[in-house]
Amino acid sequence: MTTLEILRRLCDADGVSGEEGSACEAAAELLRAYTDDVTVDPFGSVIANVYDAGEGAPRLLLDAHIDQIGMIVTHITEEGFIRVAPCGGVDRRLLLAQEVVIHGTRPVPGIVGTKPPHLTSGDEAKKVVDIEDIAIDTGYTKEELLQWVAPGDRVTYVSSFAQLENGRITSRSLDDRAGAASILHTLELLKGKKLPCSLTVVFSSQEETGGMGAATTAFRIHPDAAIAVDVSFALTADADEVKCGKMGEGPMIGSSPILNRGMFDELLDIAKTSGIPWQVEVMGGRTSTNADHISVAAGGVRTALLSVPLRYMHTPVEVIQVSDVDAVGELMAKYILQYEG
């Protein structure tokens, strides 16, 4: 399976925070190509013990989050419109007239309603609608909807996975299925090789709502070291250049007070000597990724952070370049092969 095919399969699966089921299944299936030891833990994270280097060998953890942002049903109005709350960091400026699916006892398609011009005069047309004021139209009455939909059901964006120029792709949920795909690429590169450490992969739940999945699985596994793989900001014309990486220029190697300095140095060295493109992302403290939680799990875990540069984060049209996903995977594979603990 190519990286592109893996990305398509992962992005087409649904898994809003706390209800990662279908995305977990897709990810678990892909992991089974590398080990039979794949489980889903009580928190909804997928755990795969990929390699056992024997007793006493150090254990390395690779983490990417499997959940995606979305919304959660709070109420059904008398007229049959669905009210929601955000599940993760939703950009509410783009909600109007989006196509969505409500994941009830059966999937129910919906359109986020917009008020027509005669009801949005003057300044209101420039204002962004509060998320509690949006109404999802399903073409059903309240009575009909109650057969399948209940408060607590998750809502996902519908988006079609498409290839753009320069090996770039667009889809929802590339945050962080791109990270999962890069870990799967690492496993492909390491297939059949003897490794100096035991290796566990976690595709963790609930990152977008606070990182609980990674915190709990890292505690359970308690590895010696971990690499969290997430996405980070790729430069767009309207953003601050110094706060962004560049698309197509390889892994963004994270540097931060909460990340392990030694691992950062090693990753950077390997990238430089092996010709893998790289860029450094410096953060002044916490990273807003699973690395924040893994690094303090149990007695503490030496943790590094690698990010795939991504544009339009948390929208139905996120964009990445596939070569960056592969480069992140390659850098991790090289790191693991020379791992000394």
Added chain:
Amino acid sequence: MEFLNILQTLCDEYGISGNESAVASRIIEMIEDYVDEYRVDNMGNVIAFKKGAKTPAKKIMIDAHMDEVGMIVTGFASDGRLCFTTVGGVDARVVLGRQVVVGENRIPGVIGTKAVHMQSEEERKTAAPVDKLYIDIGCSTKEEAMALVDPGDEVCFPAGFGTFGNGYLKGKAIDDRFGCAVMVDLIRSELPCDCWFSFSVQEEVGCRGAAGSAYSIAPDYAIALESTTAADLAGVSEPKTVCCLGKGAVVGFMDKGTIYPKELYRLCHEIGREQNIPVQGKTMVAGGNNAGVIHKTAGGIKTIAISAPCRYLHSPFCVVKESDLLAVRDLTRALLAKLAE
């Protein structure tokens, strides 16, 4: 060919104002074996004539517009972005966070901004102004983009017609491909009387095409088929709904462009009552359509508009009810018969 198939074929075709030729070709394919004559005029209007059971004393024309709202490429930025402006009354708040289709080669692109994480509190609350947005097709340089796209290329919301909820339909361009579909459907059946048909261009940029076709056909009576704003949404009071989905064809006495002849207005409602075709009025003087130019063409033409109530007009997802569309078709046919008496 079933009515819904005709509608889907037309809605999923691309054609912003001034670029209706692909839609016109589809229409001609569907009607050429069923009309007595047809031609494409200098503006691009498709004008067709079909004989019916009798030749009425007064000449009758039915009109619907072929164009849809969308966007147009205006230029290129040095980093390969496409600049664009809107064509027709696109709500600025439904442009962001979407995939679009660019030019004749239907190149996929996306419209995004910097991530929600990087926006100030003020930016998060303010609709992104369209003149600050751009289309990303994955190009890195102006030269790359210019090899694929020309200034003036059309940009459309992606085709996505489908059934929805309990008897509803959703998709782009239902405004006014639905009117075109009703005319195609009438043409492919036996008519109660001779009739002229105007599939007109450029309605969304000021009702321009119908001025030409009404002049050259020079009818005594005209029927404009349109989709009209329905605001039967959560929390909207009845007088402000304008009209409601599921309550049938909409025939108003007045809108922003036309005061309709009372005889035609009354006749439509009378036919509805007599023949059990659901017909509703409008609760507000709102909207406008090709009737606005047709009725004042040459020495004046007695014109009535028969509309389908439509939610989220001018967005990537119009929502209509199938039974309302059929009511418009049935009322139009019945009105033809009455006018020929």
